[in-house]
Amino acid sequence: MTKEETSFERDDMQIDGHDTERLQVGKIPGGFCAEHLKVYYGKLFPYADMYRWLSYGNDGKHPACDHSYFARREISYTFENDIFMRYQSFNNASDMENSIRDKCPLKIDIGPVYSVEPSKRHAYAQSGNNVFVPVERELIFDIDMSDYDDVRYCCSGADVCLDCWPLMTVAIKVLDTALRDDFGFNHILWVYSGRRGVHCWVCDGRARRLSNEQRSSIADYFRVYKGGENNVKRVNLTGQVLHPFLARSYTNVLKGFFEEKLLTVQNLFAYEERSQKVLEIIPDESIASELHDRWQGNRRSSISKEDVNVVRWEQLKHVLQSGKQKGLRRCVEEIVFTYTYPRLDVEVSKHMNHLLKAPFCVHPKTGRVCVPIDPSDCDNFDPTTAPTLSELLEELNNSMRSESEEEWERTSLGKSIKFFRSSFLSPLLKSCKEEMENLYNSKAKQSKNALDW
Amino acid sequence: MEIVRSQRKVADAAAPPGLSLYRSAPAVEVRLEDFELYSIHRLRVLQGISDGLSRGKKPEEMEKLVKELWRTHMRHQDPSEDMNKDIISHFVLRLVYCRTEELRKWFLSMETALFRYRFRLESPESQRTLMSEFQLPYKSISHAEFEAVKDKLNQVARSTGQLSNALISINLCYMQAPFEEVPDLVANRRVFLLKGFAYVAMTQVVSLVSTHFRSIVSKALVLTNRKWTSTIRDKEKNRLTPIVEALSTSYLGPDYSQPKDFSEISLKDIDRLANSSFPLCMRHLFDKLRENHHLKHGGRMQLGLFLKGVGLRLEDALLFWKSEFSQKVGPEKFDKEYAYSIRHNYGKEGKRTDYTPYSCQKIISSTPSVGDHHGCPYRHFSEENLRAALGKMGVGGRSVDDILDKVRNRHYQIACTLTFEAIHAASCDTGINHPNQYFDASQKILQNKSQTTS
Numbered sequence: 001m002t003k004e005e006t007s008f009e010r011d012d013m014q015i016d017g018h019d020t021e022r023l024q025v026g027k028i029p030g031g032f033c034a035e036h037l038k039v040y041y042g043k044l045f046p047y048a049d050m051y052r053w054l055s056y057g058n059d060g061k062h063p064a065c066d067h068s069y070f071a072r073r074e075i076s077y078t079f080e081n082d083i084f085m086r087y088q089s090f091n092n093a094s095d096m097e098n099s100i101r102d103k104c105p106l107k108i109d110i111g112p113v114y115s116v117e118p119s120k121r122h123a124y125a126q127s128g129n130n131v132f133v134p135v136e137r138e139l140i141f142d143i144d145m146s147d148y149d150d151v152r153y154c155c156s157g158a159d160v161c162l163d164c165w166p167l168m169t170v171a172i173k174v175l176d177t178a179l180r181d182d183f184g185f186n187h188i189l190w191v192y193s194g195r196r197g198v199h200c201w202v203c204d205g206r207a208r209r210l211s212n213e214q215r216s217s218i219a220d221y222f223r224v225y226k227g228g229e230n231n232v233k234r235v236n237l238t239g240q241v242l243h244p245f246l247a248r249s250y251t252n253v254l255k256g257f258f259e260e261k262l263l264t265v266q267n268l269f270a271y272e273e274r275s276q277k278v279l280e281i282i283p284d285e286s287i288a289s290e291l292h293d294r295w296q297g298n299r300r301s302s303i304s305k306e307d308v309n310v311v312r313w314e315q316l317k318h319v320l321q322s323g324k325q326k327g328l329r330r331c332v333e334e335i336v337f338t339y340t341y342p343r344l345d346v347e348v349s350k351h352m353n354h355l356l357k358a359p360f361c362v363h364p365k366t367g368r369v370c371v372p373i374d375p376s377d378c379d380n381f382d383p384t385t386a387p388t389l390s391e392l393l394e395e396l397n398n399s400m401r402s403e404s405e406e407e408w409e410r411t412s413l414g415k416s417i418k419f420f421r422s423s424f425l426s427p428l429l430k431s432c433k434e435e436m437e438n439l440y441n442s443k444a445k446q447s448k449n450a451l452d453w
Numbered sequence: 454m455e456i457v458r459s460q461r462k463v464a465d466a467a468a469p470p471g472l473s474l475y476r477s478a479p480a481v482e483v484r485l486e487d488f489e490l491y492s493i494h495r496l497r498v499l500q501g502i503s504d505g506l507s508r509g510k511k512p513e514e515m516e517k518l519v520k521e522l523w524r525t526h527m528r529h530q531d532p533s534e535d536m537n538k539d540i541i542s543h544f545v546l547r548l549v550y551c552r553t554e555e556l557r558k559w560f561l562s563m564e565t566a567l568f569r570y571r572f573r574l575e576s577p578e579s580q581r582t583l584m585s586e587f588q589l590p591y592k593s594i595s596h597a598e599f600e601a602v603k604d605k606l607n608q609v610a611r612s613t614g615q616l617s618n619a620l621i622s623i624n625l626c627y628m629q630a631p632f633e634e635v636p637d638l639v640a641n642r643r644v645f646l647l648k649g650f651a652y653v654a655m656t657q658v659v660s661l662v663s664t665h666f667r668s669i670v671s672k673a674l675v676l677t678n679r680k681w682t683s684t685i686r687d688k689e690k691n692r693l694t695p696i697v698e699a700l701s702t703s704y705l706g707p708d709y710s711q712p713k714d715f716s717e718i719s720l721k722d723i724d725r726l727a728n729s730s731f732p733l734c735m736r737h738l739f740d741k742l743r744e745n746h747h748l749k750h751g752g753r754m755q756l757g758l759f760l761k762g763v764g765l766r767l768e769d770a771l772l773f774w775k776s777e778f779s780q781k782v783g784p785e786k787f788d789k790e791y792a793y794s795i796r797h798n799y800g801k802e803g804k805r806t807d808y809t810p811y812s813c814q815k816i817i818s819s820t821p822s823v824g825d826h827h828g829c830p831y832r833h834f835s836e837e838n839l840r841a842a843l844g845k846m847g848v849g850g851r852s853v854d855d856i857l858d859k860v861r862n863r864h865y866q867i868a869c870t871l872t873f874e875a876i877h878a879a880s881c882d883t884g885i886n887h888p889n890q891y892f893d894a895s896q897k898i899l900q901n902k903s904q905t906t907s
């Protein structure tokens with residue numbers, strides 16, 4: 001599910017059919033209600049941090065600062081029954097804070113930075129054509145658990161549990177490493193989407209300035225999973241060896257995860273219909289049916305000490321790897337990729353004008369806050385213990401505020417905000433400052449040269 | 454561009470004889486007949502490239518195709534005029550294709566493809582000369598750098614099947630470029646990436662060069678457009694403007710965004726028509742919609758715009774989609790969430806652009822994901838599913854084998870054409886380029902048949 005959280009723009013909305021999805025204040029055990037949200041926006045939402053992030057250093061006093069930068073950013077609100085308010089924009093942190101407190105939206109989305117202030121786009125439109133275009137946007141990724149429904153048997157659709165969540169952890173590891181090591185990005189923010197997925201914001205200047213074509217090329221670099229509902233074999237790995245990126249992902253992350261966790265946790269070979277699904281990936285029918293027959297015979301094998309999934313996987317690997325055909329060797333890898341490789345909603349990443357839910361929003365169905373995830377410690381992130389709105393309010397009520405503290409410091413949100421600041425925001429702003437300084441100096445030099453001439 | 458010009462000498466003497474970067478307009482006098490004729494010849498080349506790409510031809514096949522097209526259309530009887538013909542026709546088409554975003558996009562893609570394959574055909578020396586003309590700011594990597602990443606470079610080369618087991622030697626020079634400059638190589642994982650830099654082999658520099666070529670032409674097109682609207686159009690009102698305007702329409706193929714007056718279809722006929730005259734891609738979407746009462750966004754766009762092109766009026770379209778979707782999501786949700794995008798397709802909401810039905814090229818290059826049914830069945834279905842789908846359409850026996858054979862060679866549009874021929878028992882000489890063309894051609898045949906029998 002993506003469109004609940006992101007929506008593709010043609011200048012209006014696309015709303016995709018996620019049939020049961022509609023933003024409604026759900027009845028959740030934690031008790032989510034508009035009143036609680038008001039308190040959250042009043043006392044806990046980190047406006048100042050969001051403002052400093054989205055200003056990218058342009059809120060300072062340096063002569064190279066572009067003071068219109070933050071004001072050209074689109075912020076969008078969603079209210080009950082999917083009522084959207086697009087193209088909001090604000091001059092500063094307090095404007096944004098006042099508006100959010102006042103409107104109390106169920107969801108806040110962040111769009112691109114446009115050529116002119118989104119809220120004044122109509123005024124600009126009269127003065128000529130095409131002036132209202134996106135000019136900068138973080139490179140974003142959206143990974144949603146519901147896209148993994150054919151490989152997880154514990155939950156489906158909107159649900160997640162600790163049996164399937166590690167698929168997200170794997171996605172974070174694979175992408176985060178590649179974004180840093182291959183593409184050289186440094187300022188990457190991972191955020192829990194509040195229910196069953198993760199969002200990724202790549203915030204380096206270089207990433208924000210990518211063209212749509214360049215974004216597409218990155219999305220395609222990551223895309224292994226191809227073909228829609230009508231193609232059984234969805235992962236097709238060709239070539240004698242794997243590209244270094246795929247090879248690294250396979251040996252460092254995917255293989256171990258598949259063999260040590262997914263295989264047994266999801267019982268991939270314990271039932272006929274599940275093992276059949278794996279066998280369908282094997283292009284050689286005689287081998288597939290040979291394995292099928294073998295497993296049919298000793299259903300609950302006599303060597304009961306060992307896990308049936310592990311035994312059958314080893315058998316399958318043995319048959320495929322001892323085979324003479326080259327294509328079959330690759331097949332082991334293809335099965336692992338099919339089951340574990342990150343499934344991206346590539347459309348989200350390809351265009352600058354996609355919206356993506358802001359960090360620190362509260363998911364209206366679960367009441368959970370969209371908190372940052374530390375990619376270097378993502379194994380320990382547990383979505384079922386992410387702070388909920390009602391817990392936070394209780395923590396507020398149960399403790400006294402000391403003079404010097406901010407409200408959030410007394411709650412379990414404090415940890416997340418501190419992490420956001422120390423691991424993401426300060427290094428980001430430091431490099432923004434450097435970039436600005438360099439740009440300014442090189443421009444100054446240029447203009448000096450021009451004068452010399 | 455002016456047609457009679459003589460202030461500068463023809464092309465730089467230093468430029469390699471084969472390939473031009475089209476930095477400046479030709480400094481020769483051009484006769485009006487040549488003006489038109491040359492550009493028609495070049496258009497044939499570009500059109501041929503467009504066809505080749507939409508058939509999913511491999512790079513080697515494209516190289517051959519471009520060579521062939523160029524030889525057939527762009528040779529001048531006087532070889533010394535070849536270069537002029539090349540440059541003149543390019544500049545004329547700039548004028549022709551500068552005028553709208555869509556025209557610019559098409560021209561830019563085709564010219565870049567043309568440049569790309571012509572560059573590949575050049576000798577290494579003239580490639581190097583061209584590179585230096587571009588003044589690309591990249592340096593070759595040093596021996597030490599090469600040693601450090603040698604294994605990875607080898608791995609990439611082998612993963613793309615460029616080299617069998619042969620080790621890359623230092624002779625095979627590599628350049629380091631920001632990954633942003635070689636999007637095609639990144640997208641296909643044909644380069645090794647390290648910390649934001651792509652290691653581009655000498656054999657791949659064509660990617661770097663075409664990125665630069667593309668940006669030069671892209672900027673030039675915007676400027677040309679400005680000049681065209683501000684001065685040339687009026688100044689040349691009686692001479693060049695009519696030629697220019699005719700050139701862009703005559704070769705783009707028919708416009709399917711507006712249904713023709715006579716071809717309006719009504720809701721009660723839609724099932725019959727789907728059965729008889731929808732191409733497989735649309736029929737599959739149509740069947741899935743009837744079956745699941747739902748389609749994801751990609752499917753709604755592909756089928757919705759097709760139906761618009763076929764002549765389904767907005768009111769009927771709303772009824773049609775509603776009758777299906779409301780079975781799944783309820784009428785209220787349909788009105789709230791889906792009706793908008795249908796009106797949008799008809800240009801009644803948002804930007805109010807009248808959206809054009811997708812062409813085969815667009816459909817073939819789409820990337821359906823989990824739960825999606827759009828795309829080109831010949832390309833995106835597995836062989837078993839395609840076989841079954843063809844069977845459902847009543848295609849069997851030898852025809853299926855012929856079709857699958859085309860599919861294996863990635864001639865998706867030819868496969869579709871063969872399907873058309875098998876179903877209608879009639880030939881389709883033009884080939885299928887557009888789902889709406891398939892529909893029109895099918896209707897034409899069926900109407901003729903019913904006339905002859907009645």
